Amino acid sequence: MSRVREIFNAVYRIIYGSLLATYAATKYLFLRRPTIEYPTQTIQFTERYRGALEVDDNLCVGCGICAKVCPNTCIFMVPYEKGNPAMIPEIDLQHCMYCGLCVDYCPPGAIYHTHVVKIVGFKRSDLYLSQEKVTNVQELEYK
Amino acid sequence: MITELYLPPFLYDIFKSAVATIIAIVFTLLNVIIFIYAERKVWARSMQRMGPTYVGKWGSLQLIADLIKLLSKEIIVPSKANRVAFLLLPILVAIVSLMIAIILPYDYVVFYTLQIFQPLIPSVSYLTKFVVSNSFTAGLFIIYVVLGLNPVLILLTGWVSNNKYTVVGGFRAAAQLLSFEIPLLVVIASVVVLTNSLNLYDIVNMQQKVWFVIVAPLAFILFLITTLAEGERTPFDIPDAESEIIAGWNTEYSAAPYALLLMGMYARAFFSATLIAILFFGGWLGPTLPGFLAPFSGPFWLMLKTYFFMILFIVIRAAFPRYRIDQLLSLNWTKLLPLSIVNLILVVIAKYIVLSLGLIS
Known part of the structure; x- marks a missing residue:
């Protein structure tokens, strides 16, 4: 049995x-799938999402605090060609870890995170935000 | 539009068969593409991936792109392989797989779907005379005779490639297909016992009152398992287990011969889905569609059932892990074969009950 x-x-x-x-x-x-079709769709970013850094040259005073607090020392102060302010930060995004300390310390709030995440390039120098690029990060966006 | 052909009878028969065969094969090839697309899409969805999305709307043209890629690539023949046999065998596999397309009622599906244009073009009704798949009195038998050539061809395909993985895959395929043919044929014998006919049209017409899945549920389950094994589909895809022996017996193939082998495999899986629908789920029987779609109702129900089992095959592929070769053979010889014989006895009893209730004649 x-x-x-x-x-x-x-x-x-x-x-x-x-x-x-x-x-x-x-x-x-x-x-519902947890993934998206990467190049054609984007997710909704939260308000304080830490994307690529951008500098507003109208607000920046060229004090250099951002370069001093950066843990990875990927921010470099260089003379600004347009003249005002005298110095402006350039950012090496290869080394940036998006910690946001520079944003916290900036006295006028001139440096801030954007929602640009598609940071790609054909050369290493494409990821170095020179003074022309750092004021207009949107052009980094992958097309 | 042709309304009548004035040909001698034997030429007329040849013409009729040729038209029906070409239609059936083209229909099969179209469905093979649909099958592969559905497999990639449904399989991806059940793993929460996206599947093909980039080419065409929802990735629907991905398979066309893949086909063009395969056909335009260089055909690589291994230096130690038997060149003639290596290139000939994929063609034979494709022919053997596509030959049975004419026995299954695909010409019926196409020609009766065209009848919805009858109000516009009256002479389209002449096409119904071109259906030849109803004339195979031993259709079910011929299907498995032709498919019985497959183990030999697959073993040879592995052998002539001159590669240890292909030989292992070929031997596995031969062992699997030969041993699973026995319970499969016993299960089919049980359906034949119910209907007294090997003609697929007779088998469907016997199910007017009750589907055979209700009369013989065990036969349906056994047929599903054995037909999955015969089509080398997961969980029985041991001959081409990619994690063990690369791609099994088709490891060395590329380009157009590979496309032929792939087409043959998916065509066999598609035929299996159709056969399940015909043998156990009443084929094209179902409620008549309303309005001008009425002539389309037969093909509609047949293809609906076929696609349902196609999707079921894919879901099974997503859900079940692969058997080991020894587990597979012990499953076959110690469980499926005794069960299929028990099923044959049960079907004889079931036929007596069903006959006394007047559900089949």
Whole structure:
């Protein structure tokens, strides 16, 4: 009698397991996917999302605090060609870790995070934000 | 539009068969593309990936792009392989797989779908005379005779490639396909016992009152398992287990021969889905569609059931892990074969009950 029960148990487990596996696979067909189609779709960024850094040259006073607090020393103060302010930060995005200390310390709030995340280039120098690029980070956006 | 052809009878028969065969094969190829697209898409979705998205709307043209890529690539033949056999065998595999397209009622599907244009073009009704798949009195038998050539061809394909992975894959395929043919044919014998006919049209017409899945549920389950194994589909894709023996018996193939082999495999899986719909789920029987779609209802129900089982094959592929070769053979010889014989006995009893209830004649 126990042998019969064993066989019935085995058959039950086979059927139950098969149905459970099929149900699990079918369920995922109708769930909302956690991923997006990367180049054509973008996710909704939160307000304080830390993307690539940008500098507003109308607000910047050229004090250099951002370069001093940067843990990776990837911010360099250079003479600004347009003249006002006298010095402006240039940022090496290869070394930037997006910690946001420069944003916290900037007295006039001239340096801030954008929502630019598609930071790609064909050369290493493409990721170096020179003084022309650092005031207009949107042109970094991957097309 | 041709309304009548004045040809001698034998030429007329040849013409009719040629038209129906070409239509059936083209329909099969179209469905193979749909099958591969559905497989990539549904399989990806059940793993929460996206599947093909980039080429065309929802990636629908991805398969066309893949086909063009495969056909335009260089055909590489291994230096130690038998060149003639290496290039000939994929063609034979494709021919063997596509030959049975004419026995399955695909010409019926195409010609009766065209009948919805009958109010516009009255002479289109002449096309219904071109259906030849209803004339195979031993259709079900011929299908498995032709598919019985497959293990030999696959073993040879692995052998002539002169590669250890292809040989291992070929031997595995031969062992699997030969051993699974026995329970498969016993299960089919049980359906034949129910209907007294090997003609697919007779088998469908016997299910007017009750589908055979209700009369013989065990036969349906056994047929589903064995037909998955015969089509080398997961969980029985041991001959081309990519994590063990690269791509099994088609490892050395590339470009157009690979496309032919792939087409043959998916065509067989598609035929299996159609056969399940015909043998157990009443084929084209179903409620008549309203209005001008009425002539389309037969093809509609047949293809709906076929696509349902196609999707089921894909979901099974996503849900189940692969068997080991020893597990597979022990499953076959110690479980499926005794069960199929038990099923044959049960079907005889079920036929007696169903006959006394008057559900089949």
